[in-house]
Amino acid sequence: MKKLPGIVRKIVEAIRASNTICIVGHIRPDGDCIGSQLGLGLALKAGGKKVTCWNEDSMPAKLAFLDLKGRLLQQPVPGRRFDCVIATDCASFERLGKVGPCIERRNVFINIDHHASNTRYADLNWISPEEPSTGELIVRLLEAGDWPITPAIADCLFAAVSTDTGSFQYPSTRPPTFQVAARLVERGADLGRICNEVYHSYSLSRVRLLQHVYNQFKLTDGDRVAYFWLKKKDYDRTGAKPDDSEGLIDHVRAIEPVVVACLFEEVEPQLTRVSLRSKSQRVNVNDIARRFGGGGHHAAAGARIKGQPLAVERQVLTAVKDALHHLAQ
Numbered sequence: 001m002k003k004l005p006g007i008v009r010k011i012v013e014a015i016r017a018s019n020t021i022c023i024v025g026h027i028r029p030d031g032d033c034i035g036s037q038l039g040l041g042l043a044l045k046a047g048g049k050k051v052t053c054w055n056e057d058s059m060p061a062k063l064a065f066l067d068l069k070g071r072l073l074q075q076p077v078p079g080r081r082f083d084c085v086i087a088t089d090c091a092s093f094e095r096l097g098k099v100g101p102c103i104e105r106r107n108v109f110i111n112i113d114h115h116a117s118n119t120r121y122a123d124l125n126w127i128s129p130e131e132p133s134t135g136e137l138i139v140r141l142l143e144a145g146d147w148p149i150t151p152a153i154a155d156c157l158f159a160a161v162s163t164d165t166g167s168f169q170y171p172s173t174r175p176p177t178f179q180v181a182a183r184l185v186e187r188g189a190d191l192g193r194i195c196n197e198v199y200h201s202y203s204l205s206r207v208r209l210l211q212h213v214y215n216q217f218k219l220t221d222g223d224r225v226a227y228f229w230l231k232k233k234d235y236d237r238t239g240a241k242p243d244d245s246e247g248l249i250d251h252v253r254a255i256e257p258v259v260v261a262c263l264f265e266e267v268e269p270q271l272t273r274v275s276l277r278s279k280s281q282r283v284n285v286n287d288i289a290r291r292f293g294g295g296g297h298h299a300a301a302g303a304r305i306k307g308q309p310l311a312v313e314r315q316v317l318t319a320v321k322d323a324l325h326h327l328a329q
Contacts, residue, residue, distance in 0.1 A: 004144055007126045012145040014108050014124060015044065018083035022106075023053045024076075026090040027097040030246060031198065034063045034073075035160025036088040036112075036134045041072045042156065043147040052080075056097035060243035065197045066156050081105040087122060089134035091115035091295055112137055116286055117295020129297075132172035135160025139180050151188025158189035159198060166250070167199065170299060171281065208238035210248060217252050221321050226252040227262035227313070253277045259327075260285065260320050264313055267304065272312045275302040276320070282327050288319045 015021070023041050025033040037053045045051045054076040059067065067073050076099045085106045091113060093100055103109075111122035114137060116129035131137055135157045142149055149157070161181055165173045168181070185191065209230070217228040230245055245265065253261035260283060263275040274292065276285035278299045286301040292315075294303020305312045 004140060005126070005128075007124060008141060008144050011110055011112070011124050011126060011141065014084060014110060015049075015086075015145065018049065018108070020050045020082045021052070021084045021086065022080070022082045022103060023051065023086045023088060024090070024096055024099045024103060025053075025055045025088055026095040027056050028242065029055050029057060029060070030089075031060075031063060031163025032133045032135055032160045033089040034059060034066065035156045035158075035163070036138045038066050038072055039135065039153045039156035039160065040086065040088065040138050040142070042153045043142050043149065045072075046148050046150065046153075052082075054099050054102065056099050057243075060246060061203065061241075062198055062201065062243075062246075063159065065193070066159060076102040078102045079105070083107050084110065086110040086112065088112050088138065089114070091117050092119045093121040112141065115296060116298075117290060117301075130174075132170065132174065132177055133161045133164035135164065136177060136180050139184065149184070149187045151190070154184040154187040154189035155194060158184045158191070159194050162194065163198060167195075172297065172299065203240075203244065205238050205240040206244040209234065209240040209244050210251065212238060213248050213251060219255075219258070220317065221324060223255075223257040224259040224324055225262065225317065225320055226255055226258045226260075227264065227317065228252060229264045229266070229309075229313075231266040249275050249277050253279065259283060259324060262316060262320065264309070264316070266309065270306055270308070272305050272307075272309055273302065274305055274312070274316055276300070276316075280327065283323050285320075285323075288316075288323060291319055292316070 023037045025037050041051045041053050053072045059073055085103045109122040111125045113127050114131040114134050118127045139157050212234055213228050219226055249261050249263045259280050261277045265273040267273050278285045284298045286296050286298055289295050289301035289303045292303040292305045
């Protein structure tokens, strides 16, 4: 088993000394965020803690099976006091969104994440960029604290690990990741159910959104860059929700000549959410995202950029092309 850093012992001690715990995640939560929150929350609740999970945005429909009774994930409430607040998979305090002001009354703040861009904003920070998912860190934390991993917890954490590794296909996946996944299966993770719910069960509205992507995506820089826009009118026309866009970028990333894929999503008329994916070890999209105040990982990163949409598009594509041109040198 991989040796754990000393910060893990301090986190275990802080959690054991706490009774009321709030586990928070980032805006637009993905599988790693939700799976890590719920897996940790269920384990601590089984250990006798009073646990609440808060996100600004609601649970993506495809992950609802992880919290069918809806008992853990709730809307944030200002003024509540907690012994301990734990942020999972959130690279900066700002990424907590509206949850941030609701967790001011706390004794200790813990930050567990795997993003290289993490700003270490808490009292105790366990940041491990070499790990491909926060879910993997939560598994190690539960094992270090001797907290139970039941089949329901294993489902949550397997979903977290699986989704952030592209179902174990991304280059960031390492042998310890498979070992963690194996231990979760041993503890009862239902692979058939997880794969069906997460990868093989999509709404018709999402399929219509995907159809839009295939009809509208563009190629540039010798077909090495693929990009597309999702605007509010596209969601209205297809009946899709923002969480239906999860994973759409991978469809254009998979095109054979493409090295970098870009998704531009309208948040507001003067605010664009940009997602970047790279297929080359020599093109670090985290560096590109950081230029615009964002961050993430080597192969997957993003940012929220203010300005005219076409100006944002031009600036981001120029940065991507510069990175590719350096690749050719």
